[in-house]
Amino acid sequence: MEALIRYLLQYGNLNPEQIALIQSKAEAKTIEKGTYFSEAGKIAGQIGYVIEGILRVCYYNNIGEGFTRYFVYENRFVADINSFRDQLPSSEYIEAVTDCTLMIFSKGSFTELSDSIPAWNSIFAKITSNVLENKMKASSNMLVQDAQTRYIHFLEHYPGLANRVPLSMLASYLGITPSSLSRIRKNIT
Amino acid sequence: MEALIRYLLQYGNLNPEQIALIQSKAEAKTIEKGTYFSEAGKIAGQIGYVIEGILRVCYYNNIGEGFTRYFVYENRFVADINSFRDQLPSSEYIEAVTDCTLMIFSKGSFTELSDSIPAWNSIFAKITSNVLENKMKASSNMLVQDAQTRYIHFLEHYPGLANRVPLSMLASYLGITPSSLSRIRKNIT
DNA sequence: CTTGCCATTTGGCAATTGTCAAACGCGGGC
DNA sequence: GCCCGCGTTTGACAATTGCCAAATGGCAAG
Numbered sequence: 172m173e174a175l176i177r178y179l180l181q182y183g184n185l186n187p188e189q190i191a192l193i194q195s196k197a198e199a200k201t202i203e204k205g206t207y208f209s210e211a212g213k214i215a216g217q218i219g220y221v222i223e224g225i226l227r228v229c230y231y232n233n234i235g236e237g238f239t240r241y242f243v244y245e246n247r248f249v250a251d252i253n254s255f256r257d258q259l260p261s262s263e264y265i266e267a268v269t270d271c272t273l274m275i276f277s278k279g280s281f282t283e284l285s286d287s288i289p290a291w292n293s294i295f296a297k298i299t300s301n302v303l304e305n306k307m308k309a310s311s312n313m314l315v316q317d318a319q320t321r322y323i324h325f326l327e328h329y330p331g332l333a334n335r336v337p338l339s340m341l342a343s344y345l346g347i348t349p350s351s352l353s354r355i356r357k358n359i360t
Numbered sequence: 361m362e363a364l365i366r367y368l369l370q371y372g373n374l375n376p377e378q379i380a381l382i383q384s385k386a387e388a389k390t391i392e393k394g395t396y397f398s399e400a401g402k403i404a405g406q407i408g409y410v411i412e413g414i415l416r417v418c419y420y421n422n423i424g425e426g427f428t429r430y431f432v433y434e435n436r437f438v439a440d441i442n443s444f445r446d447q448l449p450s451s452e453y454i455e456a457v458t459d460c461t462l463m464i465f466s467k468g469s470f471t472e473l474s475d476s477i478p479a480w481n482s483i484f485a486k487i488t489s490n491v492l493e494n495k496m497k498a499s500s501n502m503l504v505q506d507a508q509t510r511y512i513h514f515l516e517h518y519p520g521l522a523n524r525v526p527l528s529m530l531a532s533y534l535g536i537t538p539s540s541l542s543r544i545r546k547n548i549t
Numbered sequence: 550c551t552t553g554c555c556a557t558t559t560g561g562c563a564a565t566t567g568t569c570a571a572a573c574g575c576g577g578g579c
Numbered sequence: 580g581c582c583c584g585c586g587t588t589t590g591a592c593a594a595t596t597g598c599c600a601a602a603t604g605g606c607a608a609g
Contacts (some may be wrong), residue, residue: 179608
């Protein structure tokens with residue numbers, strides 16, 4: 172919980188009463204590995220802050236293959252933000268890659284905090300654009316690098332994460348087949 | 361100018377006085393092909409709405425090769441949004457691919473509009489997250505498709521744009537070499 | 550019109566990555 | 580403890596794309 176407050180304070184100022192209000196609205200929630208935090212086609216009812224565990228934002232093509240857009244892990248927010256904000260159907264799935272513990276805000280609580288805390292919307296606007304821009308740059312950078320470079324960059328940028336997610340999900344994030352990733356791993360060691 | 365107002369109205373409500381205020385703050389600006397609307401390392405002083413022309417958001421690697429992250433064309437906003445919002449140094453260049461005509465808001469005008477129009481920040485928060493999420497998905501989708509599929513998708517999604525930008529810039533957007541794009545074009549026709 | 554420059558095209562070849570199939574190995578259920 | 584199932588590894592080969600160099604073509608300056 173302290174981590175959540177510390178994270179928010181990076182993006183704007185909050186006084187002690189506001190912090191207490193935020194804490195009173197946050198709820199703990201656990202999700203089992205393999206289940207969905209939110210689903211394509213459904214309206215996102217909550218936004219989560221990851222205390223423990225890994226999720227992936229992903230989609231499926233017409234023959235059921237799943238592709239990972241990015242991973243979300245400890246001390247980051249996770250949500251289909253456009254769905255949550257405007258209560259429109261989600262366009263993607265958010266799946267628990269491991270068992271997860273989150274602190275969540277329901278849409279109702281989030282709206283109450285918007286109304287009570289002037290900086291709230293500005294904080295989330297900054298978080299949203301920073302995170303999305305970084306994800307966009309990451310994908311864009313990967314396009315012009317070969318697979319091994321992409322994998323090494325992942326190892327350096329997300330230490331330890333490669334050992335916590337299935338190879339097949341990491342491969343789909345990197346845009347290569349599981350076979351190729353397996354070979355790259357062998358190459359490097 | 362009407363196009364700009366119509367665009368904003370897609371993201372929130374504005375009354376006639378607010379619209380008049382917005383129009384009074386917007387300034388016309390032209391940029392010559394090959395020059396920069398904003399530069400990496402500098403603070404973005406304005407946000408633009410493209411009336412005519414094409415720009416590209418791009419970066420350069422350590423040996424001076426330029427890579428296109430995405431194109432911005434008529435009836436879209438263009439800015440390094442994180443730099444503009446928080447007045448931090450930009451991380452990328454925004455270059456005019458053709459001569460361009462924009463309507464711009466200076467940081468000062470933008471702030472005044474924020475203060476006078478309650479929906480203003482909400483409108484731009486929505487635009488920002490929608491646009492960035494779409495760009496992120498586009499890059500992410502491209503990672504798992506072959507080059508020809510990416511090119512055809514570009515042709516379908518941005519009709520006419522392929523003929524208005526240099527092949528080399530389009531190639532770097534698609535993550536392939538100019539030679540490969542040239543061959544793909546020959547293949548398709 | 551001529552020249553020169555730069556973007557694009559093309560060819561030949563090498564490197565990367567995909568595809569398909571088989572083998573392997575680890576963990577859960579019996 | 581044993582077996583099954585699924586994720587991962589490995590091999591062989593094919594397809595894609597990159598790299599380098601040369602040819603082509605269009606445009607602008609003289």
